[in-house]
Amino acid sequence: MKEGYYSLVLxxxxxxxxxxxxxxxxxxxxxEAITESYIPLLWVLETTPVAxxxxxxxxxxxxxxxxxxxxxxxxxxxxxxxxxxxxxxxKSASDKKTEALVQFYDERYKKIKQTFLSWxxxxxxxxxxxxxxxxxxxxxxxxxxxxxxxxxxTGALRAQIKHGIDCFERHFGKRPLGFxxxxxxxxxxxxxxxxxxxxxxxxxxxxxxxxADPKPKKGAGAPVYSPHGVILFPRHSELSGKVWSSxxxxxxxxxxxxxxxxxxxxxxxxxxxxxxxxxxxxxxxxLKYHRITGKTDxxxxxxxxxxxxxxxxxASDFIHGIRAQIEQHGGQSYPPxxxxxxxxxxxxxxxxxxxxxxxxxxxxxxxxxxxFVTPENYxxxxxxxxxxxxxxxxxxGREGYGDVWLNETxxxxxxxxxxxEQELATLSALYTNPTSLEKRAMQQMVREWMLAxxxxxxxxxxxxxxxxxANERIHTHLARFDEIKKRLLTKKLTESWxxxxxxxxxxxxxxxxxxxxxxxxxxxxxKEHHSSKAKKRSILMLSWEYPPMMVGGLSRHVFxxxxxxxxxxxxxxxxxxxVDGYPDYEVNQGVYVHRxxxxxxxxxxxxxxxxxxxxxxxxxxxxxTRKHHFDFIHAHDWLVSVAAKALKKxxxxxxxxxxxxxxxxxxxxxxxxxxxEINQKEWELTYEANRVIVCSDYMKQEIQxxxxxxxxxxxxxxxxVDPTLLQSELDKEEYHLERFTxxxxxxxxxxxxxxxxxxTADKVREKHLPIxxxxxxxxxxxxxxxxxxxxxxxxxxxxxxxxINDEQRNWWLHACDATVFPSLYEPFGIVxxxxxxxxxxxxxxxxxxxxxxxxxxxxxxxxxxxxxxSLLEQVISLYKDPELKRRVAENGRNDVETNFNWRTIAxxxxxxxxxxxxxxMIKI
Numbered sequence: 001m002k003e004g005y006y007s008l009v010l011x012x013x014x015x016x017x018x019x020x021x022x023x024x025x026x027x028x029x030x031x032e033a034i035t036e037s038y039i040p041l042l043w044v045l046e047t048t049p050v051a052x053x054x055x056x057x058x059x060x061x062x063x064x065x066x067x068x069x070x071x072x073x074x075x076x077x078x079x080x081x082x083x084x085x086x087x088x089x090x091k092s093a094s095d096k097k098t099e100a101l102v103q104f105y106d107e108r109y110k111k112i113k114q115t116f117l118s119w120x121x122x123x124x125x126x127x128x129x130x131x132x133x134x135x136x137x138x139x140x141x142x143x144x145x146x147x148x149x150x151x152x153x154t155g156a157l158r159a160q161i162k163h164g165i166d167c168f169e170r171h172f173g174k175r176p177l178g179f180x181x182x183x184x185x186x187x188x189x190x191x192x193x194x195x196x197x198x199x200x201x202x203x204x205x206x207x208x209x210x211x212a213d214p215k216p217k218k219g220a221g222a223p224v225y226s227p228h229g230v231i232l233f234p235r236h237s238e239l240s241g242k243v244w245s246s247x248x249x250x251x252x253x254x255x256x257x258x259x260x261x262x263x264x265x266x267x268x269x270x271x272x273x274x275x276x277x278x279x280x281x282x283x284x285x286x287l288k289y290h291r292i293t294g295k296t297d298x299x300x301x302x303x304x305x306x307x308x309x310x311x312x313x314x315a316s317d318f319i320h321g322i323r324a325q326i327e328q329h330g331g332q333s334y335p336p337x338x339x340x341x342x343x344x345x346x347x348x349x350x351x352x353x354x355x356x357x358x359x360x361x362x363x364x365x366x367x368x369x370x371x372f373v374t375p376e377n378y379x380x381x382x383x384x385x386x387x388x389x390x391x392x393x394x395x396x397g398r399e400g401y402g403d404v405w406l407n408e409t410x411x412x413x414x415x416x417x418x419x420x421e422q423e424l425a426t427l428s429a430l431y432t433n434p435t436s437l438e439k440r441a442m443q444q445m446v447r448e449w450m451l452a453x454x455x456x457x458x459x460x461x462x463x464x465x466x467x468x469x470a471n472e473r474i475h476t477h478l479a480r481f482d483e484i485k486k487r488l489l490t491k492k493l494t495e496s497w498x499x500x501x502x503x504x505x506x507x508x509x510x511x512x513x514x515x516x517x518x519x520x521x522x523x524x525x526x527k528e529h530h531s532s533k534a535k536k537r538s539i540l541m542l543s544w545e546y547p548p549m550m551v552g553g554l555s556r557h558v559f560x561x562x563x564x565x566x567x568x569x570x571x572x573x574x575x576x577x578x579v580d581g582y583p584d585y586e587v588n589q590g591v592y593v594h595r596x597x598x599x600x601x602x603x604x605x606x607x608x609x610x611x612x613x614x615x616x617x618x619x620x621x622x623x624x625t626r627k628h629h630f631d632f633i634h635a636h637d638w639l640v641s642v643a644a645k646a647l648k649k650x651x652x653x654x655x656x657x658x659x660x661x662x663x664x665x666x667x668x669x670x671x672x673x674x675x676x677e678i679n680q681k682e683w684e685l686t687y688e689a690n691r692v693i694v695c696s697d698y699m700k701q702e703i704q705x706x707x708x709x710x711x712x713x714x715x716x717x718x719x720x721v722d723p724t725l726l727q728s729e730l731d732k733e734e735y736h737l738e739r740f741t742x743x744x745x746x747x748x749x750x751x752x753x754x755x756x757x758x759x760t761a762d763k764v765r766e767k768h769l770p771i772x773x774x775x776x777x778x779x780x781x782x783x784x785x786x787x788x789x790x791x792x793x794x795x796x797x798x799x800x801x802x803x804i805n806d807e808q809r810n811w812w813l814h815a816c817d818a819t820v821f822p823s824l825y826e827p828f829g830i831v832x833x834x835x836x837x838x839x840x841x842x843x844x845x846x847x848x849x850x851x852x853x854x855x856x857x858x859x860x861x862x863x864x865x866x867x868x869x870s871l872l873e874q875v876i877s878l879y880k881d882p883e884l885k886r887r888v889a890e891n892g893r894n895d896v897e898t899n900f901n902w903r904t905i906a907x908x909x910x911x912x913x914x915x916x917x918x919x920x921m922i923k924i
Contacts, residue, residue: 002330748779
């Protein structure tokens with residue numbers, strides 16, 4: 001079966017051209033866009049027969065201008081002036097064809113004015129209404145449409161993204177899931193900030209996916225995940241070209257209205273003077289009576305009926321193009337073939353006068369022929385099917401990269417832009433406790449920087465179109481920025497002067513000026529803030545795993561424990577391995593994260609890579625402690641044992657170790673030289689540590705047996721969960737699954753016991769039960785298990801999703817009927833706790849820490865490890881007994897909230913740290 005989906009995306013943006021003084025020519029850019037694009041697009045939405053067929057992005061400059069009372073007043077005056085011109089044209093029309101065109105414009109402008117006034121001049125509210133009535137999806141863009149890859153600092157990048165999102169929420173009442181990258185300009189790392197700010201998808205040019213690493217299996221026929229979990233939708237070049245192409249695109253048809261022939265340039269000066277610019281400049285009036293005709297200057301009269309005929313024939317041709325693409329590529333699955341055509345909104349109506357009507361015709365003709373879908377709805381249906389790839393720098397600009405925005409015409413801009421960023425960071429650190437006036441001044445400096453770095457100015461300089469205005473705006477904001485800074489530093493700020501300055505460009509009322517503060521300055525500020533408080537501990541935490549490096553449960557444990565210790569007032573520094581796309585140093589929820597690259601980052605053997613990482617960790621901490629004192633070291637697992645031992649000796653501070661699992665337990669013994677070496681490192685770490693934490697009684701017994709540790713050196717502190725991190729932002733209405741679903745997540749390795757699930761599914765099929773197993777995770781056995789499912793024809797009963805991110809995991813935890821964790825070996829089993837925390841009936845193997853967590857029939861169910869009949873019985877019991885399912889789920893959630901709370905776990909860890917310190921003091 002061949003299927004395919006189509007998404008139309010429009011990006012609405014103009015530079016912020018709102019000026020305090022009247023008569024600025026540039027304001028007419030906005031007025032023309034409202035008249036020819038925005039209001040006609042509203043007409044399309046109000047009558048479309050297809051729900052949510054279109055996604056529209058609004059940039060903050062457009063949102064701020066459309067909601068500005070001064071702009072609204074001036075736009076109404078613009079309409080009234082045009083109406084007066086139309087009345088004058090009626091009287092002077094000399095032939096029937098001209099009379100018909102004047103009548104057309106008369107009716108059109110009356111409808112435009114009526115629409116504007118019917119929404120009380122609030123066009124954003126009109127679009128918000130269409131969104132709430134499910135006629136469209138709305139998203140946003142960067143604060144001033146800055147070219148994001150060319151920003152210098154992380155603070156500037158976050159400022160553009162966060163303020164854009166906040167502006168959208170203020171105008172539309174909700175935070176967007178999608179985000180339009182200005183100029184479709186993606187670069188590695190941008191996706192991290194987007195994801196942290198709640199963005200789940202964006203758009204890139206087609207060549208971004210074609211050149212991705214690894215190359216997506218579907219090519220550009222489906223979206224992909226970026227490394228930081230943002231879904232990237234590629235532009236479909238072939239379909240876009242039907243509209244976009246300057247030579248073959250529909251807008252260039254001979255029967256469409258000619259953009260460049262306005263009556264302002266054809267009437268005598270005395271006649272047209274009252275309707276153009278007061279300084280004697282002829283400017284477009286919006287009344288154009290000619291059609292494109294051809295490439296010569298000779299233009300025939302515009303025939304409205306001919307244009308309408310072309311609108312419908314071009315809509316039909318586009319639909320044919322979509323269906324041809326489906327015929328060629330629609331056999332792919334999963335995900336199914338998806339075509340996205342993003343355009344500038346202003347193309348439709350302003351540049352291509354008939355464009356909005358073409359969109360309407362596309363919806364009307366295509367409603368029974370095309371599967372229209374918004375990217376958000378496509379994600380809800382297929383997010384589990386997307387691949388994760390690395391995407392390089394790309395744009396939809398000339399040649400696909402950044403040449404338009406950085407070349408000999410505009411390169412001089414960036415030394416000013418980058419200086420402004422650095423000075424904002426400096427001032428944020430300098431004025432950590434500003435007066436209200438100083439705070440306002442810094443906020444206005446942020447506005448000036450934002451307005452200066454709009455990508456429009458570099459674009460205009462490249463195109464040599466309105467260069468005088470672009471230069472004026474750039475130098476205006478630079479000068480205002482520097483003047484505010486000068487008055488701030490010399491204490492010559494006055495409220496009246498600042499109020500006047502703010503009034504000139506009243507862009508974005510709410511500005512977070514502290515966003516430019518560097519992690520280091522925040523660290524210094526926090527130290528100063530806590531200096532007067534009771535002494536807390538400075539903790540050096542060593543762990544090879546830390547988000548986004550997530551191989552097993554260790555990463556989540558270190559993340560949750562470290563941030564909770566910070567909430568208890570401690571200073572925590574996590575030293576971990578470097579990750580591409582993540583900074584070497586950052587502050588994550590108060591935790592100071594240091595990412596270190598091993599001395600042999602491309603070592604063939606994992607054991608060698610670990611050794612080089614430990615050497616790099618030791619060197620890094622040795623340098624860091626020249627100016628910083630730690631009270632003790634907390635090391636997690638054998639992978640950091642060498643660095644932990646060496647640093648304990650060098651720094652002469654106690655060592656606390658947490659052992660999360662053992663090589664002996666994972667392999668049911670030691671069977672190879674590599675396993676022996678790992679086992680030896682584990683023993684050395686437990687021997688050198690002052691105290692050893694394990695997560696369950698099972699692990700305590702295992703450690704004692706393997707390493708012959710004295711019992712008094714060991715302490716059991718269980719893992720915990722944070723229920724707030726298990727909430728799903730995806731649509732809760734989509735939680736319904738057709739069949740009884742048992743979900744599991746974990747590394748796809750032998751010890752996790754997923755073979756038991758496959759064998760159990762075979763028995764479920766024999767009994768013709770409507771039960772399915774869904775397993776998420778990656779690992780060395782994933783392809784083998786998937787192949788086995790296919791060979792045994794169990795696709796309807798077992799699905800291996802592969803890697804999923806946290807939000808997807810949360811969705812499945814909420815959506816499923818029950819969970820199963822059939823491990824053959826499991827030191828603790830934090831995923832079982834997560835399942836219980838969201839209120840799901842949980843089945844676990846009676847092994848290791850899992851057996852300690854679950855009491856059979858009370859807060860969950862147990863099975864014998866590797867026993868198919870045992871798992872089958874427990875799954876069927878939950879399927880047939882809803883009351884049992886409800887009871888164990890409720891008891892499980894209550895148990896987690898009571899006994900596995902991270903704050904309690906942090907306090908118990910704190911107690912063990914103090915024991916280490918006391919023992920060390922007694923030695924001294």
